[in-house]
Amino acid sequence: MTRVLVVDDDPNVVEVIAANLEAEGYTVETAADGNQAWKLLTTSPPDVVLLDWMLPGRSGIDLLAELRADPQTHELPVVLLSAKARDEEIWAGWQAGANYYLTKPFRLEQLLYYLKELAPG
């Protein structure tokens, strides 16, 4: 079972994503802020992370940079999911080490496709 960690402070988005991922057979864990996400990531790393940028406390982009700097989580697949949609913001997301960058509003089909790419089987 592929484990996906969804990090977003908007409970509506989390609920929408969780419902769809569970219907596809993924195991979904959730975190509403950066610190909570960091705790989950360091104790039991998931297979894929869906990460929002703007989070209370530690921001998603900072979290991503820390993940990439840590040899344990260096290769962990991360999809950035953000309402920040300007070119320079998207570029900053790629620079920080995102595997994919999805802008809100996003298509569920696309999110599911990315997950399949990043965690086959």
Added chain:
Amino acid sequence: MGLTPETSPGQRLGVRVRVGALLALHAGVTAGLVVLSAANAGRLGSVDHLLGVAAAFALVGLLPMEVELGRTTFSFTLVEGVLVVALFTLGPLGIVLTAALGEALAGLTQRRGPMRTAYHGAATAMAAAVAAGMFSVVGGPAAHGAPAWAAALLATAAFAVCTHVSTSVFLATTGEGAFEDVLLVSASVGALGAAVSGSAGLAVTALAGRGWVAPLLLAPLVGVVLLETRRAASHRAERLRFERLYTASARTTGLQGFAAALAQAAGEARALVTGDVAVCCAPDMDGVWRGMVVDDTSTHAAPPEMVQAVVDLVEGAAGREVPVADLPPEARTALPPGRTVVAAGTTISSSPGQATGIALAVLRSQPTEDGAAGRAKVLWAFVFHAALITTNALLFERVEDALRHQVDLNRQKDEFLAAVSHELRTPLASMLGSVETLKRLEGRMDADARGRFFGIALRQGKRLQRLIEELLLTAAVEHRQEAVVVEQVDVAVILDEVAEDLGAAADGRIVVAHDAASAVLTTDPSKLRQVVTNLVENAVKYAPTGEIEVAGRSGPGGTLILSVTDHGPGIAPEDRDRVFERFVQLDGSSTRTQGGTGLGLYLCRGLADLLEAELVLAETPGGGATFTLTLPRSHSSSFASPRRPGAFVGSQR
């Protein structure tokens, strides 16, 4: 800047030693020549001849002559003429002694400085010894007529060459000019001067043979040359001053800031009148006098009392050079140190806030009173240029300011657009996500889940609608396109209505209090209601427990104070201004957990401005936040028309 080059004490000592060596060399050569020619120089000369020639040497040393021919100025002295006379009247030792004495006297009278005076005395003595030796060798004391005259001319030429070379060596040693430059540049002028002067000497000698009155025939000629000399000197000084003025003006035409322009004007003024410290003052953008001080080593802002002293000086003593000792004591202490001060400028108005004009003052420590009028004149001429450059600098700063402001506005606009995009995308993502989920998972969901997703879509859709409405209203308020329609309003009614509307959401925590005196005012009721509604909504959201007090009371100056007080967590003092900005989420998160739009308080402040009211945030005693709206009893206009009539952009449900 036309100043003598800076020299260190060590360098100066080196120069002294070298000049001393040169001096000794000159003295040695002179002594040798005198001894060599002593054999055929039995006579020293009669005492009256000695005194007369020494006086003549001193006199011509004091009277440098200048003749302007076209654009060239020839300067010379009549020392060669006196030499010719001396050759025919004195022996070699007498010539050397009188020449050296005369030169030394002239040097002392002109206050040339001991080193320079001694050197010139020694150089003249040596040249005189060379000339005397040459005269006695070529002509011999027995020579008369043409051979003697030719010998005298030859001796004069030798004298001129000797003094010229000595002067060049001296200037090269002190570093005032390269040896070859000085030697070559002034060689032709020196030769011409020697020829004229030597001929004059021969003429005097020839005339002296016909009685002592005869040489006086030459006096008118000398007088004319002296007058011409004075004229040429003043002409040259004037030309030099204006050349310096033009170069100073040319140097100061670049674009620069105000302080830099003041400093540059002060620096140029200081050099123009060969002063020690210069102060240039002009009013800045706010019409307040500012000044910059420039001295030998530094440039710094002038303290206010110094600026005031300079402005007073310009009002009292503009266009003159006055001794600092004659100034009032407070001016003396405020001004930089100096013996005399030259001031120039105009102060059209010196009252604070609307000052206009320019004030320049240069302090000098030199004791000489020479050229005071000329310095005042040139400073006066420069003042107009200084006014021009300081005004230009102000304009330049103003344009720079406007540009910076424009760039800032552009940046703010970009940031606002990015924020709006972010704020619109967030609810849209949830709304579309819910609808897509409902469609994708249709048939695989229970009724409960379906209900939840429909709920999300509806709530987020409503939030989007409210956000768009508030954005449009914000734009209208910002551009003052929102009409203010005033009428008699009973504040108590508005407060009660708002409390009733929000009563259910607040679980009955809203308490309304108003005194009778606060009841009626003239304002726009819908905008006032919106502000109060937003404030109470905020309180309900951010203070989950405790009473929410909505109060109206009379304030000072006939105002009405409305306050909304909660007992929630409150807002930290450093964040109290930020809450009125757009899209500020104090914890840095993107979503608005309390469901607001991020525009509420910003809009409240904009609406308060339209109502001519002031909205501030303070701490509630005992914890919590208190928003206070201070309203005028009566709005200044009965109908504030929008800039674009009919462009009312509000809620059009």
